[in-house]
Amino acid sequence: MATPKIRREQVAGMNIHYVNYSLDYFLDAQQRLGFKTIELWCAAPHVWLDHMRYYDAKDIRRKIESRGLAVHVLTPENCTYPYQFAAKEPEHIQRSFGYFSNGIRLAAELGCEYMEVNSGWGYWNEDKEEAWKRSADMLHRLAEVAKENNVTLVMESIRPEESQLVIDLPAAQRMLREVDHPNLKAMVDTCAMGVAGETLEDWFRALGPDIRHMHFIDGTPYGHLVWGDGLYPLEKYLDVLNEFGYEGLLGQEITDGRYFMDPAAADARNMKNFERYIED
Secondary structure, eight states: OOOOOBOGGGEEEEOGGGTTSOHHHHHHHHHHHTOOEEEEEEOTTTOOBOSSOBOOHHHHHHHHHTTTOEEEEEEEOOSSSSOOTTOOSHHHHHHHHHHHHHHHHHHHHHTOSEEEEOOOOOOTTSOHHHHHHHHHHHHHHHHHHHHHTTOEEEEOOOOTTTOSSSOSHHHHHHHHHHHOOTTEEEEEEHHHHHHTTOOHHHHHHHHGGGEEEEEOOBOSSSSOBOTTSSSOOHHHHHHHHHHTTOOSEEEEOOOOGGGSSSHHHHHHHHHHHHHTTBOO
16 A cells, blocks of 8 residues: 655644743744644634734734745634633623634634634533534524635534533534534544544545544544554554545644643654655
């Protein structure tokens, strides 16, 4: 079997494990290590975004492009910040909608094609279907905002510890079907996929070209790890991407605390593992 190939531009570095460093430090590291593409995680101290406003997109875009980098996906922080897609209280719904709408506008100003979303989680002590309805309604409303701004939302599944809603492939299919909007598509998170006992083949056979983005990281399956630090077979996974003709981005959502002290060293190891398969 031929060695699988990917384009360098597909490997999208993320700044989430650079939280103790400046945005400039992250961008300099990406340029130095051979990345061409980034998925921009929006959280302080790098990119301020809330329900009222966001940082000057022109300045952020200038910083990115001056280093020969391109940003194609925006990922608003949506796990630790108090905004979520299945919010219940009216003010929480309003603020969450404002926050994610501002994320869409920021994505558009930065020139991103995509913004990452999930289902939210609701409350565990309520009827799951009520939280589901709120999530579907929020995602549909946000997809309308995305349409107005020429952005597509890409929805990942998340782990059972994080949500009672979209935590596996069948739930993702159901949510996409019920929202039924051309500006909401699917994405794969290999950690959530592995925790659910699913495979890349499962996702591509079910959703095919509707998969527009990936958080493509190693795992045990838990953990968002540098490739080589978990149990996933990188070459086999890349074979699957080639088999199904996937040419989207591979977001490096590295979140394990072991990488926070020296994130650039983690990225250097990660890129070295990809280099064997990159066809420049």
